[in-house]
Structures are given as structure tokens and as C-alpha cells.
Amino acid sequence: MKKILTSIIAIVTVLTAFTSCTNSGKTNGKSGALSSNVAEKVYVAPGEHDEFYAFISGGYSGNLTVYGLPSGRMFKEIPVFSQFPTSGYGYSEETKPMLNTSHGFIPWGDSHHPDISQTAGEIDGRFIFINENNTPRIAKIDLKTFETTEIIEVPNSAGNHSSSFVTENTEYVVAGTRFSVPIPQRDMPIKEYKGNFQGALSFISVAPETGNMDIKFQVLMPGFNYDLSHPGRGKSHGWFFFTTYNTEEASTLLEVNASQNDKDFIAAVNWKKIEEYVNNGGGTMMPADYAHNVYDEHTHTATSTMKKEVRVVNPAEVPGAVFFLPTPKSPHGCDVDPSGEYIVGNGKLSANLTVHSFTKMLAAIEGEKFDGEAYGIPILKFEDVLAGSVEQPGLGPLHTEFDGQGNAYTTFFISSEVVKWKLGTWEVIDRKPTYYSVGHLTIPGGNSRKPQGKYMFAMNKITKDRYLPTGPEMEHSAQLYDISGEKMELLLDFPTHGEPHYAAAMRADLIKKRSQKIYNLEDNKHPYAAKSDSETKVVRKGNEVHIYMTTIRSHFSPDNIEGIKLGDKVYFHVTNLEQDFDVPHGFAVLGQNTSELLIMPGQTKTSVWEPTKVGVWPFYCTDFCSALHQEMQGYIRVSPANAATPLKWSMGEDIE
Amino acid sequence: MIVAALLPLGLFLFPLWRITLEAPQYPTPLAMNIHINDFSDVHPHDIKNINLMNHYVGMQYIPDAIPEFKVFPVAIIITTVLGLLIAWKGNYKWFLGWFILMLVLSTAGMYDFYLWEHDYGHNLDPKAIMKFTNKDGTVMGFQPPLFGSKDILNFKAHSYPQFGALFLALGIAAGFLAYIVGKKKKKIFSP
The missing domain is CATH 2.60.40.420 (Cupredoxins -  blue copper proteins)
Known part of the structure; x- marks a missing residue:
């Protein structure tokens, strides 16, 4: 009897020990499989709403898809540059003019970088802009109706890639050319590219009330490839930064010939200065041919107008307006941190990640410490503008976003990962794999003074085995990470439609309350x-x-x-x-x-x-x-x- | 008594009654306010959408106006003027008279409302798209409740008074109160 009692006591003691162990595990919170319930973090109960909207570019679908985060559920595909038989967009008499261009009716487009309108450096959720890469155009989608309401063709541009990013008060939506071309277009030998081709950076003004777009001016730059761009903000408001590659000005086998220079440039454009120059009659009106398509929500009809001229500016004629910042090895992403101080050049063939300082750039300009010039544009000295570099963070850096807490997150295409690092100290804090070969990443509120943190999602180029197989062709995959802690945590895989090139995301509340239910x-x-x-x-x-x-x-x-x-x-x-x-x-x-x-x-x-x-x-x-x-x-x-x-x-x- | 006479004027400011229809497909319910002189949407286009639903079972369209919209406002204005006259000139016994008049008129109003509802719910188009019968074989009616809640097919119908009705009720109650107070004062001042 005594023995039995003793063993019962022993068992109870052991059980208690286990129980308390579990309890302490729970209270400690952060570590171990028991503590983090990943499923719970992405679960949005039936009938409940997601906390964030994500607008994910459809890439070669030509459209824009709307998702909810953290659930990863898709709500809508908004037709933008492609005909969409589901709704009749581009087929109905009313919407055919939306797809009109100077090359005639084009049923397809390649949409790339969505960006949401801003007021005072913060995302306001009124409009979303997106660029068409192939036949250069910029579209505006009204987030009251989630419909494309305006498309403007961009003349003198080709491969409209460093687009469509907005300035702090949506003064401009900016469109840069990836391919330089003869301006004006003409019949000439391709091998005479060097010195003859030019790259146009277009500043499209956005009317404050209506959002109506109009090309205010184009800066005709040297014949490099203008890859990506971002606006300055806060202290650097008034400037715009563009990465370049092919400063070699090659026209063939670019994979080799455009990878020779040790450093390419980030072009810093003082658009306020050029705006002032233009407002005082600067620049010249040049004959052009481009379509401006506007959808009227009262007549439910689009009209297409052909425009016949555009104002162009030679940057060499506006002193102090444009400078080149040497940046290692064909930089791709050009990202500006929420304070506006740091400009990250993601040198995609570089071992290190280069970060420039806006303050140092201003000082170098002030001191006129130039390292020569290119086509009349002063080149600053690399050391004079460098804020620091993240040493050997990964292979193939492409894009960087910020959480507003002093951290940056960079995608690495070749090593297929996202790396979190600290602004100012340049130390790597965490790295997490992506599946596979990540391109862009998005943090809600990304391109603004106030990122909204909490989540980050990576948009991958390769899917392979992540889902049930669907034959040779598969949808691309995105991955959602929780970034509220010190370390990133992978929460969810979700398929995306077309090529999820880039995305803009924001808190749902602003958009949700304005969303229209019917047309009166x-x-x-x-x-x-x-x-x-x-x-x-x-x-x-x-x-x-x-x-x-x-x-x-x-x-x-x-x-x-x-x-x-x-x-x-x-x-x-x-x-x-x-x-x-x-x-x-x-x-x-x-x-x-x-x-x-x-x-x-x-x-x-x-x-x-x-x-x-x-x-x-x-x-x-x-x-x-x-x-x-x-x-x-x-x-x-x-x-x-x-x-x-x-x-x-x-x-x-x-x-x- | 002045207060009693003026309170029913609240009917011109606030709706008298509301009929609300809830269904799974209507996370925002359809609802109609009944004013002393009008029907109105609670949310934009509610009445149009109620009519659209009702046409499937052959119910009539909710009219833009009914004759009562002309009679009721006049009745309220007359009784208010009458109430004010009584308050000025009459004695407390007249207060009781006004109170009874108001009760009778309100009951008549409710009865009229019931008749309209009954007609609306039972006078169905013989070519109705969907015809429903009760268990006993009679034609199913779709009359909303006079007061309270009731299940009608996929809808749950609610019928409840609104602020306007409260003003009317308070007015009537105040009339009675004025009578009681008047009667007591009379006793005090006449030994």
C-alpha cells in the first residue's frame, strides 16, 4: 500500500514537472515550436477582414492584383494595360480607348511598379500608379472604384522601368527609361549608339484634386540604362534618384559589355530646380506623338487624345540640377530610407551593398569636389558621398525596403534570401531564405516617411516545388514574413498571378472606408x-x-x-x-x-x-x-x- | 399642457416607425423609415431594393406617396393648435379630452397602418414569380409585423417605433399628466 502511494506521488510529481515546464515555455514566449503559432498569425476568420491591402503587379499579365495581408487571399484583378474579357475592359466600346497608343491599339502590357499616392510623405490611399514597361505608359487607378481611370503614354522612352514612383505630395509620378534610344526616333545604324542615344527621365505632374496627369518635362540624359528610381523625402524632398547600368553605352551582348565598368552611377536629379527652370520658360517644346487616355466615371466612357509635343530639358543647361554618384557594379534597386538621408544602391554584381549619404552629397556639391563629368553632368567622388556599406551581405542584391525602426531589408536574387541590416552601423541582423530567387520585396507603406512595418513579403521569380505541380508553367510565389521581432519569421507562402514584379501595400482602413459600392x-x-x-x-x-x-x-x-x-x-x-x-x-x-x-x-x-x-x-x-x-x-x-x-x-x- | 401639445411636432423631425428586413445576403439590412408625411430609405436605395425583392412574390411596389401623408400632418397640426388653445384657455377637464382625442387618433393611425400592411402583404399579383402556400393550403402572406419581429421566408422582418413615435407618446402622456396635476391643483385651491 505504502509502495503504491509512493509511486502515485512520484507520478504526480513528474506530471507536475512536465506541466510547469510547458507553462514556463509559454510564458517565455519567443522561442521553440510551442511558442509561435504561425497559423494563427495569418488566420483571418471567415467574414473578418485583413489588416492590409497589397497591390501586387501582374507583370506580364499587364494588370494589378489586390490581395489581403496577412491572409494572402486575392480579392480582385484590376485590368490596366491588358484586355480583360472577364469585365469587357479593352473590349467594350467605352474602354477600348484606354489601350490606345501612338502605335495604335495595344491589347497587352507589362506592368511593373505600383506606387500609392502620398500627402506630406505619408501614403494617402487615393490613387495607385503603375508603369507599363514595353510600350511606355503610366496608368492611374482610382482606389475609390478600383478601376483604371487614366493612362498616359511616355514619348522618347523605351522600356519604361525606373517608374512609376511618386514624390512626397504626389507632385509628380516619375518615369525613367531603361533603354536609351535616338531622340527623336530616327533611322540610324545601331552601332552608332554611343554618344547618340539618349535616356529620357519624365516628370509627370499630378493635379492635386483630380489626379489628372500631364508630362511637365523630360530630362534628356546620356545614353545609359536607367534602371530604378526613388524620390527623396524629408530633407531630400525635391530630389529624385535613379540607378544606371550600361554606362559603357553598349548596344550588343549587354550581359558582358554592360558589366565592364567597376562603377556605374546613381543619378541625383534636383527636380525642384528643373521645375523652376521650366516654370521660367526653360527647356524646349519638341514634336512628339503620344496618347493620353482618360476614363470619365460619369459617362462611363474613356476618351483618347493624341498629344503632339513635349517639353524637354538638357540637364547640362541647368547648373546644379543633375549629379552622378559613382556606385559599384550595375546597381539595380535605388532605395531611399524613411528619413531621406540614405540612398541605397543595390549593386547587383557587387559583393557589398553601397549606401550613399544625402548630407555628404550636398556637402560635396557645395565644395565642388568633382571627379570629372559625363556629357556635361558632374561626377561626384565615391568616397565623398559614401555613407557606408554592408560588407558581404549576400549575392546579387536587388531591392531594399525599410521598417521605420532603423532597419533595412534587402533581397538577394542569387543567394535567394532576405537580409535584415541596420542603417548607420551597417551590421547584418538576420537573414532568411526565400523560395526561390527573390526579386522585389514590400513592406506596407514602403515608399514613404512612415513605413507601417509588421509584415514584409518577398516576391519570388522561381516557384519549382512550392505548390502542387501544374505542369511546366506555374504561378509565381510570394512569401510573407513577420518583421515585428528582432528576427524575421516566415509565415506564409501564397501564389500570385502573372509576374508579381513589385507591390505596394498599406493599412486597409483608409481605402476601405472610401471604397464605392455602386455607381449612382x-x-x-x-x-x-x-x-x-x-x-x-x-x-x-x-x-x-x-x-x-x-x-x-x-x-x-x-x-x-x-x-x-x-x-x-x-x-x-x-x-x-x-x-x-x-x-x-x-x-x-x-x-x-x-x-x-x-x-x-x-x-x-x-x-x-x-x-x-x-x-x-x-x-x-x-x-x-x-x-x-x-x-x-x-x-x-x-x-x-x-x-x-x-x-x-x-x-x-x-x-x- | 403646452409641452404636451408641442411634443407631437417631433413627428415632423423624426421618423415615426421603421421596418427592417434582414437576410443572409444583406449584411447591411434593408430598411425603410415611415415619417408622418413620407417613406424614406435608411440606406441609399433601400426602398428600390425592397421593391425588387418583393416583386418575386408578387407584392405591390411601395408607393411614393399615400393619402395618409396628407391627412396625418394636418391632424397633428390641428391637435397641436387645439392643445395650445386648451392650455391657454381651457381647464384641466379639457386636458383629459385632448388626451382621449389623441389616444383615439393614434389608435386609428395604427389601425390604418395595419390595414395598409395587410393589403401590402396579402394583395399579391396573381402572376407572381414565386407562389407560397401555408401548411393549411392557403396562400402565404408577407405582411410585416405591426410591432415586433417575424420571419418571412429568408427575411427576418422587424417593425419598431422610432423617435417620432416617442415624441407623440410623450406628448400624449404629458397631456394626461397635465390633467392629473390640474385636478390636484383644483382640489388644493378649492376647499
């Missing part, structure tokens, strides 16, 4: 809108037939149409009369040689149909709008070209 039917100024069933009609103008059609749960009006003839061009102008949140209607007709329309409440969209066959063809609603969605259909009769069928339409009664 009263404000619809579309010239072909029918704002009630009684306004519906069918009008013939020669061989054009305009159908003023309405949709409301669950019918089209009219839904029987006769009198169309072969050879007619039929315009379905469909107005959605709904005024309830999230009740779109769709429209498709058999044999339509274009996409469907997806029409939001209060909106009008137009689809053109040129019937090729005689018959009675159905049309229907493509969006499961209501319990009677399957009944939401109609017929349109197409008669031979010489038929005498009169034009008639009806709804709710037999057509007579």
Missing part, C-alpha cells in the same frame, strides 16, 4: 444610357443599330428584337438599373466576336455585334444575378440583307 444611376451621363425601362429603344442610323437596353433582376428590356439585317453593326448599350451593392449583370450574345460585358449597378457598357448569319439568336445574362438568373435571356432576329422585316422591340408581351 442619377449621375450616369452616358449618351446611350436608358435610365428606366421606359427609356429603352432601338434606333437605326443607316446600317448601325443602337439598342438602348436595361437590366434589372431578372430581365433585359427589350428582350425581343427584330429587324436586324446582315451587314448591320449592332450596338448593345446595356445599362444596369440596379442600385444594390454587388448586383452586376452580364451580357453575351451568340456569335459575338468580342468579350462579354460585366456591368456594375448604375453603369452603362456597350458591345458591338456584327452578325454573320441569318437566324434568331439568344442573348443572356452571364452573371448569376438572382434566383431567376436562368430566365434572364432574350432573342434577336437577324434577317437577310434585303429583307423588309421592320425594326421592332418589346419586353413582357409578344412582339407584333
Whole structure:
């Protein structure tokens, strides 16, 4: 009996020891598998909202995708530079002008760097800008409607890559050229590149209230490749910094020929000085040809205007406006810390990470301590502007972002990792692998005076085995890290759409409260809108037939149409009369040689149909709008070209 | 008594009643305010959306105006003027008369509201898209409750008074209070 008692006591003691051990593990918090519940950190319960929006570039999809963080859930794909059959963007008569350029209609684009508008150096969530790399354009997306509302083509530019970053008060959205080209374009031998090609840095002004874009001036720089850029902020507000590569000015086999110089440059551009010069009549108006496309949310229609000239500035003619900061080995990312003091040049072929000091740069300019010049632009001495360098942090540095706590995070493509280091001391604090070969990284509030910290996500170029295989072609992968502690913690893998080139992210609250639910039917100024069933009609103008059609749960009006003839061009102008949140209607007709329309409440969209066959063809609603969605259909009769069928339409009664 | 007569004027400032419809697809419920002289949306376009829902079961559209919107405001103004006259000239016994008049008128108003609701919920389009029957085989009605909450198909309907009704009720109560106080004073001053 005594023995049994003793063993029971022993067991209880051991159990207690275990329990207390677990308890102490919990209270210690930070270490061990028990302490950090990663799943909990990214779990957003059903019906709950994410804390952050992330706007991830679709890269070669030409679009912009909207995600929630920390869940990594995708909410929307916003069509920007590519036709989007899901909504009819770029297919509908109203949106085709958005994709107009000086080269004609272009159905595709390569979107790269989204950047959110700012006020006083802080992200304000009004607009998001994104650049098209291939046929240089800058787009503006209104974050009230999450729709692309403006696209401006950038003349004299090629490979619009060091774009589209905004200044502290969204005075400008800046677009730099990756490829230098003959300016103006002309027929000339490629091998005469050196000294003849130029690189344009475009400063596109943004109207404070409306956000309307206009190219204020272009700085015509030497024929280097302008890779990435960022604005100065705080003390360096008024300056803009661009990384360059190919200062060798090679036009062939760049992988070798553009990697010869020990140092390339970061170009520091004092845009305030150039703005003043331009405001006083400086620069010259040069003939040009570029499209400016604007979407009006009241007419629900875009218009495309061709512009015929642009103001260009020769930097050599504006003393004190542009300087070159020597930076080792083909720097890629050009990142400015929240204080505006440090300019990080991510020399992608360099062993070290170079950081320049804005204060030292000003002093060097003041002291006129130049190390020669390039095409009339003074070159500062490397040692004079260097703040410090992070020694051997990894291989292939590409981009750096900041957490607002004095730390920087740099991606390394070759060694496939993110490295956290300290500004000022340049010491490496932590490193975490990425899967695989990371390009950009984003911290919410990144390009601003006040990064919002908490999370960082890496956008990887290679996916391989991270998800269930989907054949040779896979979506790219992003990785979310918790950066609230001293060490980074990998929380989540999530697939992204297209090529997640770069992303802008911010706290959800500002955008969330402004997000529009419907378009007011009263404000619809579309010239072909029918704002009630009684306004519906069918009008013939020669061989054009305009159908003023309405949709409301669950019918089209009219839904029987006769009198169309072969050879007619039929315009379905469909107005959605709904005024309830999230009740779109769709429209498709058999044999339509274009996409469907997806029409939001209060909106009008137009689809053109040129019937090729005689018959009675159905049309229907493509969006499961209501319990009677399957009944939401109609017929349109197409008669031979010489038929005498009169034009008639009806709804709710037999057509007579 | 002056207070009693003036309080019902609150009906011109605040809605009298509210009918709210909740359903899973409406995280923000649909709701309609009933004023002394108008129906109004609680959130933009609510009435339009209530009509859209109701057309599936053949209910009539909520009209822009009903005759009561002309009668009720006049009735309230007349009773207010009457109340003020009584307060100025009349004695406490008249206060009781005003109180009873108001009670009768309010009850009549509620009855009228009930009749309208009943018609709205039962006078259905014979070509209704969806027809529902009760367990006993009779045609299902969709009348919202006069007061309280009720399940109607996928909707939960709530019908409750608003600030306007509170002002009216306080006015009526104040009328009665004025009568009681008047009666007591009468006793004190007439030995």
C-alpha cells in the first residue's frame, strides 16, 4: 500500500514537472515550436477582414492584383494595360480607348511598379500608379472604384522601368527609361549608339484634386540604362534618384559589355530646380506623338487624345540640377530610407551593398569636389558621398525596403534570401531564405516617411516545388514574413498571378472606408444610357443599330428584337438599373466576336455585334444575378440583307 | 399642457416607425423609415431594393406617396393648435379630452397602418414569380409585423417605433399628466 502511494506521488510529481515546464515555455514566449503559432498569425476568420491591402503587379499579365495581408487571399484583378474579357475592359466600346497608343491599339502590357499616392510623405490611399514597361505608359487607378481611370503614354522612352514612383505630395509620378534610344526616333545604324542615344527621365505632374496627369518635362540624359528610381523625402524632398547600368553605352551582348565598368552611377536629379527652370520658360517644346487616355466615371466612357509635343530639358543647361554618384557594379534597386538621408544602391554584381549619404552629397556639391563629368553632368567622388556599406551581405542584391525602426531589408536574387541590416552601423541582423530567387520585396507603406512595418513579403521569380505541380508553367510565389521581432519569421507562402514584379501595400482602413459600392444611376451621363425601362429603344442610323437596353433582376428590356439585317453593326448599350451593392449583370450574345460585358449597378457598357448569319439568336445574362438568373435571356432576329422585316422591340408581351 | 401639445411636432423631425428586413445576403439590412408625411430609405436605395425583392412574390411596389401623408400632418397640426388653445384657455377637464382625442387618433393611425400592411402583404399579383402556400393550403402572406419581429421566408422582418413615435407618446402622456396635476391643483385651491 505504502509502495503504491509512493509511486502515485512520484507520478504526480513528474506530471507536475512536465506541466510547469510547458507553462514556463509559454510564458517565455519567443522561442521553440510551442511558442509561435504561425497559423494563427495569418488566420483571418471567415467574414473578418485583413489588416492590409497589397497591390501586387501582374507583370506580364499587364494588370494589378489586390490581395489581403496577412491572409494572402486575392480579392480582385484590376485590368490596366491588358484586355480583360472577364469585365469587357479593352473590349467594350467605352474602354477600348484606354489601350490606345501612338502605335495604335495595344491589347497587352507589362506592368511593373505600383506606387500609392502620398500627402506630406505619408501614403494617402487615393490613387495607385503603375508603369507599363514595353510600350511606355503610366496608368492611374482610382482606389475609390478600383478601376483604371487614366493612362498616359511616355514619348522618347523605351522600356519604361525606373517608374512609376511618386514624390512626397504626389507632385509628380516619375518615369525613367531603361533603354536609351535616338531622340527623336530616327533611322540610324545601331552601332552608332554611343554618344547618340539618349535616356529620357519624365516628370509627370499630378493635379492635386483630380489626379489628372500631364508630362511637365523630360530630362534628356546620356545614353545609359536607367534602371530604378526613388524620390527623396524629408530633407531630400525635391530630389529624385535613379540607378544606371550600361554606362559603357553598349548596344550588343549587354550581359558582358554592360558589366565592364567597376562603377556605374546613381543619378541625383534636383527636380525642384528643373521645375523652376521650366516654370521660367526653360527647356524646349519638341514634336512628339503620344496618347493620353482618360476614363470619365460619369459617362462611363474613356476618351483618347493624341498629344503632339513635349517639353524637354538638357540637364547640362541647368547648373546644379543633375549629379552622378559613382556606385559599384550595375546597381539595380535605388532605395531611399524613411528619413531621406540614405540612398541605397543595390549593386547587383557587387559583393557589398553601397549606401550613399544625402548630407555628404550636398556637402560635396557645395565644395565642388568633382571627379570629372559625363556629357556635361558632374561626377561626384565615391568616397565623398559614401555613407557606408554592408560588407558581404549576400549575392546579387536587388531591392531594399525599410521598417521605420532603423532597419533595412534587402533581397538577394542569387543567394535567394532576405537580409535584415541596420542603417548607420551597417551590421547584418538576420537573414532568411526565400523560395526561390527573390526579386522585389514590400513592406506596407514602403515608399514613404512612415513605413507601417509588421509584415514584409518577398516576391519570388522561381516557384519549382512550392505548390502542387501544374505542369511546366506555374504561378509565381510570394512569401510573407513577420518583421515585428528582432528576427524575421516566415509565415506564409501564397501564389500570385502573372509576374508579381513589385507591390505596394498599406493599412486597409483608409481605402476601405472610401471604397464605392455602386455607381449612382442619377449621375450616369452616358449618351446611350436608358435610365428606366421606359427609356429603352432601338434606333437605326443607316446600317448601325443602337439598342438602348436595361437590366434589372431578372430581365433585359427589350428582350425581343427584330429587324436586324446582315451587314448591320449592332450596338448593345446595356445599362444596369440596379442600385444594390454587388448586383452586376452580364451580357453575351451568340456569335459575338468580342468579350462579354460585366456591368456594375448604375453603369452603362456597350458591345458591338456584327452578325454573320441569318437566324434568331439568344442573348443572356452571364452573371448569376438572382434566383431567376436562368430566365434572364432574350432573342434577336437577324434577317437577310434585303429583307423588309421592320425594326421592332418589346419586353413582357409578344412582339407584333 | 403646452409641452404636451408641442411634443407631437417631433413627428415632423423624426421618423415615426421603421421596418427592417434582414437576410443572409444583406449584411447591411434593408430598411425603410415611415415619417408622418413620407417613406424614406435608411440606406441609399433601400426602398428600390425592397421593391425588387418583393416583386418575386408578387407584392405591390411601395408607393411614393399615400393619402395618409396628407391627412396625418394636418391632424397633428390641428391637435397641436387645439392643445395650445386648451392650455391657454381651457381647464384641466379639457386636458383629459385632448388626451382621449389623441389616444383615439393614434389608435386609428395604427389601425390604418395595419390595414395598409395587410393589403401590402396579402394583395399579391396573381402572376407572381414565386407562389407560397401555408401548411393549411392557403396562400402565404408577407405582411410585416405591426410591432415586433417575424420571419418571412429568408427575411427576418422587424417593425419598431422610432423617435417620432416617442415624441407623440410623450406628448400624449404629458397631456394626461397635465390633467392629473390640474385636478390636484383644483382640489388644493378649492376647499
